[in-house]
Amino acid sequence: MQQQEEALTDAPTKIPKNGRTRTPKSARTRDSLLEAAEALFIERGFDGVSINDVARRAAARKSLVFYYFRNKQDLFDSVLDRYYTAQAGALVPALNSEGNLRDRIHQGIDAYLGFVEKNPGYPRLIQREICSGSRNLEKILQHTKPLTLWGRQVFGDLLPEDGPRSLRHLFLSVFGMIINYYTYSAALEPLWDADPMAPAALAQRREHVHLVVETLLDRFLERDSPARGETGTGP
Numbered sequence: 001m002q003q004q005e006e007a008l009t010d011a012p013t014k015i016p017k018n019g020r021t022r023t024p025k026s027a028r029t030r031d032s033l034l035e036a037a038e039a040l041f042i043e044r045g046f047d048g049v050s051i052n053d054v055a056r057r058a059a060a061r062k063s064l065v066f067y068y069f070r071n072k073q074d075l076f077d078s079v080l081d082r083y084y085t086a087q088a089g090a091l092v093p094a095l096n097s098e099g100n101l102r103d104r105i106h107q108g109i110d111a112y113l114g115f116v117e118k119n120p121g122y123p124r125l126i127q128r129e130i131c132s133g134s135r136n137l138e139k140i141l142q143h144t145k146p147l148t149l150w151g152r153q154v155f156g157d158l159l160p161e162d163g164p165r166s167l168r169h170l171f172l173s174v175f176g177m178i179i180n181y182y183t184y185s186a187a188l189e190p191l192w193d194a195d196p197m198a199p200a201a202l203a204q205r206r207e208h209v210h211l212v213v214e215t216l217l218d219r220f221l222e223r224d225s226p227a228r229g230e231t232g233t234g235p
Helices: 002-009 024-044 051-057 062-068 072-095 101-118 121-131 137-155 167-183 185-192 199-222
Strands: none
Touching (some): 024 051, 024 072, 024 121, 051 062, 051 072, 072 101, 101 167, 101 199, 121 167, 137 167, 167 199
């Protein structure tokens, strides 16, 4: 457990390359550059964004971008690291949650849903980079480790390593269901004639995810499973 928590919270610490202590103003400036870069990376992908683009979006001088970041790669890594920190902050409490297996699974799902709701651009950014065969794939894989660690901690030996009932497939089904809602949101609005990102729609989606997860758990953990009765809800 301790190693898992360390892996979740071991986000790189950014230190100004000039060694100066950041003031509140400099922290705000850096954050504004990160926000501009994040929006552009989501819209265009890593290869479609330049340092000039970031400076223009942030209404800042190009030299100021280089004051805080070595290059575009450092800027992209910093965007991902910020996501990583927020994701870890959501999942660490889920690792320490109590209750039976189903309770802990639903708490973990809620934690991840909360992270994505606060960072709706994250799924779009990650999917764009993965689909483009980006050079950033290794960095993105690093950011998936907290989810994998959480899954292994929760499920333990209940699911096999391979096969249709394996943890890997259950994990992909559940988290794909969460992420795809955000990557398809722009297409959903005209189809539904409603805003899929409105609070009421997100609450409805959250409830749907929990219903589907409960159905999957019935199949994966109970019916014909050698672990029947170990979930805390079986007879």
